[in-house]
Amino acid sequence: MDPPSFLYLLLFPAQKMMKVGKANNIYNRIQSLKRVWGDVDYAHSYRIALPQSEVFKLEKMLHFLLAKYQTGIDAGDGYTELFSIEALEPAIKHIHYVIEHGVINAQLLQGIEKPQLRPGKSAAHRHAEMKKRSDTMISNVVTVTEQFSRINRLLLILLFKQHRLRYQYDIEGNTILFRVADNRTDQRDVHKIMRMFSFFIEDFRYMGGTNYCSGVFGEGTVTQYNVELISGDPDAHPLVAYLASQTERLFNKLPSRSALLMEDLPILESSRILRSVLQSEDEA
Structure with a gap:
């Protein structure tokens, strides 16, 4: 059975750029990325849940279609998946296209939810x-x-x-x-x-x-x-x-x-x- 995963479009307002990537836990991935690229705009970022194999294919397709928007940054966590903020609109259009034509069966959702942390002993x-x-x-x-x-x-x-x-x-x-x-x-x-x-x-x-x-x-x-x-x-x-x-x-x-x-x-x-x-x- 193909386990579920997520494709995400994360916005970094201070850097005016977007990252297109995949993760099983988006929030945990953000914690490592923000150390390098700053805070994420949780409310205006996007996510879509898919089986891992389909997430991988959709990610590669978006990287290819958005190549002209790449930032040119050559170092840092996930730097090959960074695009200018202008890439957000075409990325959303491409995802809606494959959904509408039945290539994938999923829904693109706006906003990254923060997990509700329960206070432990510490x-x-x-x-x-x-x-x-x-x-x-x-x-x-x-x-x-x-x-x-x-x-x-x-x-x-x-x-x-x-x-x-x-x-x-x-x-x-x-x-x-x-x-x-x-x-x-x-x-x-x-x-x-x-x-x-x-x-x-x-x-x-x-x-x-x-x-x-x-x-x-x-x-x-x-x-x-x-x-x-x-x-x-x-x-x-x-x-x-x-x-x-x-x-x-x-x-x-x-x-x-x-x-x-x-x-x-x-x-x-x-x-x-x-x-x-x-x-x-x-x-x-």
Whole structure:
């Protein structure tokens, strides 16, 4: 028994050409051809189902009749079966002619149907991984937004209660040197503020974290926070950069010295403080 097969007329729009060939599985054949010739126009290509022996004869007849439309390409998968796009109309006419005169008993159909692929275990695994990453991304967005909300609240407290607070800041390069004079500074508060400026982002293109509070130093009643301006970081994640741009607008409204402060707070030199700490440890 002669097994069934297909003759196809595949259109490659980007190359403006057509391939006339045969295959038992047209879709599988397309997957190998598109690696060389680009995407196929599935909707406007044609197929006809015939016994293999008849497919072979019809293919050879079309190659002979369409010889003047050959592209002249001399290399590549199936290159001898490539014709200019103008060959489509005469190819269809030739096929209809042999059908109408009873040479073959078949129907020329337009369109190549894509197989319905059932998701296997690997597809289910990929779906689960994508959902997990999506959930993580949304969680990160919420966390980062909440961090900037806390930073904004802190700035508003400084802005509207400066008559009750003693603070001062200077900007050196891209770093804000923010000093607070308070006898009751709690290390837990210090760690909270440091965490505010530590951002971790994971999305479909990026995963990483950055801490923009580069150091905290204390001497006497003065605590100094060194905070890097995010607007000066070209590698900042777009979400962090956008939220920071809005927060920096609020920061720009904050006076560099609180109304309660009667004299300047000294800028603490981290290297000098570190030497002092190390010296104290050596003496102990």
